[in-house]
Amino acid sequence: MKQSKILIPIFLMVVIPALLTTFLTLFKFSATLDRKLSDAFFHLLPSHHRFSNDIVIIDIDEQSIAKYADHPELGQWPWKRHIYPTLIGYTKLLTPPKITIIDIMFTERSDYDDALVSANESLGEISHAANFRDGGIVIPRKGIETISQKFSVPLDTKIPFPKYENASFPIGLIGETAPMIHVVNVIADSDGILRRFSPFVRWNGLYFPTLALQAFALGESYKTESKDSNFYLLKGDVRRIVPVGKDGLVRSYFYTEEELRNIPRYSAAGIIESLEKLNSGEVEDPNSLLVPPKLFDGKIVLIGTSAASTHDDVVTPHGLFPGVIAQAVFASNLIEGHLLKELPESYGIGFTIIVLFVGVLILFINQWHLLKNIYPIFAVSLFIGTFYFLYRMDMVLSTYSFVLGFPISYLLGFAYLTYTEGREKRKFNHILRNLVDPEVVSVALENMESLKQGGEWEITAFFSDVAGFSSISEELSATDLAKLLNEYLSAMTKVLKANAGTLDKYIGDAIVGIFGAPIQNKEHPKLACKTALEMVTELENLRVEWNKRGDYTPLARAMVFRIGLNCGLAKVGFMGTDSLASYTMMGDSVNLAARLEAAAKDYGVSILVSESIESVCKDTFHFRFLDWIRVKGKEAPVKIFSLESFQKDVTSIMLDAEKEYELGFSQYSKRNWEDAIEHFKNVSKILGKEDKSSHLLIKRCQTLFQNPPPVDWDGVYTRTSK
Structure with missing residues (x-):
């Protein structure tokens, strides 16, 4: 719920009851009401003194x-x-x-x-x-x-008896x-x-x-003591605390x-x-x-x-x-x-305000409808339990703020919720007509309240972008450019949806997708990896078809893309206006996926993923370690991998090349620049073609050899661009 929208429930459910209790306190009604209510609770609760x-x-x-x-x-x-x-x-x-x-x-x-x-x-x-x-x-x-x-009796006290x-x-x-x-x-x-x-x-x-x-004294001598706002009676070995109030009673x-x-x-x-x-x-x-x-x-x-x-x-x-x-x-x-200490009214008021704030969250943030119905029972039980626990310790919690404030708060909250839900349903019926993904529409119709509310949970963020698309667009007419984009985006989106991905948006030629929302799915990292590999295959099929038909320009027919994947916590839900909204995602994990897509260009790979993807998918998919980098906007280093293939498609050449690369990276981390360069050169020899990732590390080693890094260098490369 937007901040502006939550303010009204807070006003109704917290501020109004708080003002009522303040009114009672200011006009001296609260103390008498409090004691009457506590008397009633004492009658209901078990006695614990004889x-x-x-x-x-x-x-x-x-x-x-x-x-x-x-x-x-x-x-x-x-x-x-x-x-x-x-x-x-x-x-x-x-x-x-x-x-x-x-x-x-x-x-x-x-x-x-x-x-x-x-x-x-x-x-x-x-x-x-x-x-x-x-x-x-x-x-x-x-x-x-x-x-x-x-x-x-001689007394040295400021208590107003x-x-x-x-x-x-x-x-x-x-x-x-x-x-x-x-x-x-x-x-x-x-x-x-x-x-x-x-x-x-x-x-x-x-x-x-x-x-x-x-x-108490029995005619014997006794002493009194006032200390730390407490009053004590001392007779022999007995030290009796007397919780005297502000009026001496x-x-x-x-x-x-x-x-x-x-x-x-x-x-x-x-x-x-x-x-x-x-x-x-x-x-x-x-x-x-x-x-x-x-x-x-x-x-x-x-x-x-x-x-x-x-x-x-x-x-x-x-x-x-x-x-x-x-x-x-x-x-x-x-x-x-057996003396009761009447706790300050602020304790009861503070307890009530906390319960009322939680009530706002339960009614207007929480999506579990059962909780909305059982929370009043829980809140009342919590209050009675807290009151009785303190009562057993001979302390009396102020009751009037809860007894008056909670029913008023929840009645006002339910009334406002009933009013807003009708309006929200009409608004979202209109929004659903503007959604791109039919699956989101289906989920919304089944559980619109959950979709409307959104939330924060673990998802996999998907970003893809066509390499050099600006150059491609300059060579094509507007008609051909629109046709190319329609073919490309349609094919890629079909693969995305086939693997339970949700289309977030198109940004020109870029595709932004979400795995694991709005339908939560524990397999979202693997589904995203599967989607990425299948998109690579689908693009190869498109290129074959384009070359066969002779469509577009040679540069367009050689189109390649880059994909960035990362999983982690993100906020997901509807964002937009009343008339036009999209289901989208936000958070650091989302930003990192976008940075990985951009970084894939440096390493010459099609799919660049974070360690969070590699760690949960390595049994099904084969990944190649590339580097430790620090992306713009994040201080913590990120271990990055290239998604190469399914495990069943791994070859011995791939494994040999990756082992050599890792040896080179180990020497690089130890500042053994020359040894690292030799290992990185061997990678291209094993693969029988130039390996851009190895070439990137070779150039980095040469630069560091000429300009040694500081003593506290941690081997992490910091990217200065997005």
Whole structure:
């Protein structure tokens, strides 16, 4: 396809989808759309991480609130605070948990704060919840500076972790005596879905850990490190990379909905009932209790609520869940290293553009119709496979550019292809009437699309030219000249076509032919050699007929031609205008064949071929080595041969003469000019006639003897003319 014609498909299939994705990016729609689409893929693809075994939840659920609504010590929600030390103490009856993290706010005073203060001082690893917010009136509270300094984390980082204007820490002595404090804020995306969390948040120029980070740290010391645009948490031998985004949030791996619903959750009511039975002596063996204390041994315990009346629900990729479930997911992510790195949008866009460009080639360059139909399946499979491969490596490829761009691209491409194919068929029906070779017409009718498209593959280029035709034409009248050319060209073209050759064009008396196109044929070098030898025989027959009839002039009746053959890669296909075109060939291999035809004159041979012909045809045809030459326009030397005959027609005289010639060429290559000349002279003696090739080398040796070549001379003769 011409460059100008491929630009329209590129515009339709690449530029338009690219502009659409750019529009979405500029107007901030892409990030939300991307995350929605990736959620859908996560639901479809197999899960590869499991929720941490270290996390359990004490859940103040609907059953707990309903059961103790009339209890004098608890009452309706919110419960009196002395119940929390009871719950925490129960988990420590046997082996204590690693840490107890409370996901309930104690920012207002109550009559039972002393119980929590006592728990802070006696029950150990407890982390209380703080809540940050923007806006509102800042109410100064006693001790807030002390608490904020005590629990802030020194960070040396440029990562823009979420920043808030106001902070609510646990009230009074609860906050002052708390062993640890964590921030429970979560930040939903613009579509209201909670997918990401931050390990730290900022307030008043200070950094504070979130619940997930506290679960990771377990009250132990840890360090942070920012290096090479990555953020690291270091605790003991653990080095956890946290792929924080530009807004300070990291994408969470949300496991499966089934796993979220099966996170170990123990009803607060069950714990209270178990403790009452244990204290009353009704049950002596703790393991037979409704909620045995051993369930909390060495665990990370989260205390939260799932009751609707507590209004602590969030929207996750799996739907509505209690906030403590989302916090548990974030904690599991950080503990187990199940963090997703959202790759830059440019990765997804780049992938999509490559696929779209390949789609242009498939639709408008490729001629295999099946591939045009299966490529969408392949492209979608490739995208899903790439997405899943990266997902398994905890990386998220941007999806919106492909999901939107590829269908639009392929629909536009197919629409344009349908439109152009109808127009192309009409055009080529007209072109076929102007083709010379009937075989090309036949192939076109059977597979016009393949012929129209052309391609690049190995062919044999054929060039022939009549020697001294200018002199012949000067001696003939216009009528005789036309008659001579018609007879000659008709006979030669007949031989060409009889051997599956395609007539490219006539250039005066010159014939240009193609073997191996448009019908690809592995035997094209041998067919070209056979054609050349048969043309030599056919010209001899013409000369006999002309002499017999006495037609034309003696010079015309003695006509000889030269043929150049070379095989190699070439571009073949229709070239021309809408109204007049020809099937032709282009490429370095074609140019070399033309140069060989011209060089045949120097060596006095009828058929000059390259080594690429000789190497594949030497079993059937006999070739004579002539020289190493460097033709105009090519730096690489070419080994050339004369096509002498079929192998069955070789004589001992021919073999002896060629052996002597090769000995002479060997001495010539070694700069033994005199020895070379003797061998070259012997060639003519063996043949019983002057051998022009030997005579050419003799003159060259004499010249080099008088003017020695440079030290780096490689024995290759450089032709300065075409």
